[in-house]
Amino acid sequence: MKNNINTIIWAVTIILSALIPNSYMMAQSNNSLVNHTENVERQIYYRKVNAGGREIFYRESGPLEAPVILLLHGYPTSSHMFRNLIPILNEKYHVIAPDLTGFGFSESPDRSEFKYTFDNLANVMQGFIDELKLKRFAIYVFDYGAPTGYRLMLANPEKITGFISQNGNAYAEGLGSAWDAVKKYWASNAVEDRNALRGFVKEQELRFQYFTGVVDPELIAPETFTLDQYFLDRPESDEKQLDLIGDYKNNVDLYPKFHEYFRKYLPKALIVWGNKDPYFLPAGAEAYKKDIPDATVKFYDTGHFALETHVREIGNDILNFMETLPQ
Numbered sequence: 624m625k626n627n628i629n630t631i632i633w634a635v636t637i638i639l640s641a642l643i644p645n646s647y648m649m650a651q652s653n654n655s656l657v658n659h660t661e662n663v664e665r666q667i668y669y670r671k672v673n674a675g676g677r678e679i680f681y682r683e684s685g686p687l688e689a690p691v692i693l694l695l696h697g698y699p700t701s702s703h704m705f706r707n708l709i710p711i712l713n714e715k716y717h718v719i720a721p722d723l724t725g726f727g728f729s730e731s732p733d734r735s736e737f738k739y740t741f742d743n744l745a746n747v748m749q750g751f752i753d754e755l756k757l758k759r760f761a762i763y764v765f766d767y768g769a770p771t772g773y774r775l776m777l778a779n780p781e782k783i784t785g786f787i788s789q790n791g792n793a794y795a796e797g798l799g800s801a802w803d804a805v806k807k808y809w810a811s812n813a814v815e816d817r818n819a820l821r822g823f824v825k826e827q828e829l830r831f832q833y834f835t836g837v838v839d840p841e842l843i844a845p846e847t848f849t850l851d852q853y854f855l856d857r858p859e860s861d862e863k864q865l866d867l868i869g870d871y872k873n874n875v876d877l878y879p880k881f882h883e884y885f886r887k888y889l890p891k892a893l894i895v896w897g898n899k900d901p902y903f904l905p906a907g908a909e910a911y912k913k914d915i916p917d918a919t920v921k922f923y924d925t926g927h928f929a930l931e932t933h934v935r936e937i938g939n940d941i942l943n944f945m946e947t948l949p950q
């Protein structure tokens with residue numbers, strides 16, 4: 624009897640020794656599969672698509688089934704400005720960041736075949752969201768991305784779950800004295816006043832934009848303004864940018880339309896602002912509450928390119944804001 628029991632114990636031990644490693648390996652394999660899936664979802668992909676007849680470069684990351692956040696950059700940068708924000712957002716959200724026409728790695732057509740206006744930038748972006756079949760999304764706008772994005776909001780109110788404006792102006796109160804020379808050009812449309820603005824596309828002005836108001840200049844990555852300047856130095860780029868600067872007056876003319884949209888739809892709004900921005904003043908951030916009383920307005924001790932110095936704070940504020948949005 625004793626021998627039989629020993630035999631049974633020996634047999635069970637052999638079986639378990641064979642099964643346990645396999646179970647362990649299966650568990651490890653499943654964990655690897657989960658980790659692989661998470662890694663793939665959080666990868667940042669660099670893609671191009673034909674939108675509105677123009678080739679648009681964009682960055683895409685995050686779970687495909689997750690709520691979408693569309694990030695729109697401003698002057699003179701590109702989707703590169705979101706390189707540190709995307710990894711904060713892409714665990715829970717599907718993030719898409721295109722380069723506007725004439726900026727970054729998107730097509731920069733000749734002025735003879737493409738009129739550089741904000742209406743046309745928005746038209747191409749409309750083609751972009753149509754091509755990607757974006758049905759519902761929150762939108763983050765910055766600088767030039769604001770008048771572009773607000774045009775999209777006007778045209779697609781049913782698609783917008785909410786918006787984040789980072790130093791993206793929509794009120795006259797936000798236009799500081801740095802706009803005086805630009806306003807002079809708007810009023811005269813004179814060649815000499817246009818030529819007076821050529822410094823806007825030069826390195827000195829670019830550094831002014833990046834460093835003004837920044838407490839610790841060592842936080843500004845040199846590849847930011849270096850890459851921007853590379854694109855600004857391309858042939859005819861200065862003329863394209865001067866066209867857009869001249870057309871910006873039409874954005875100001877549209878401000879009442881934007882305000883009407885805000886009052887009608889009362890979209891969820893997070894306004895995040897570098898409080899030492901020489902171009903878009905803090906008063907422009909506070910002004911959003913006139914039309915969206917429940918808007919959240921947050922200031923950071925920095926300049927125009929607030930993501931360069933406060934990306935973690937802004938990223939966390941966006942994550943908290945996104946939790947409040949309808950999906």
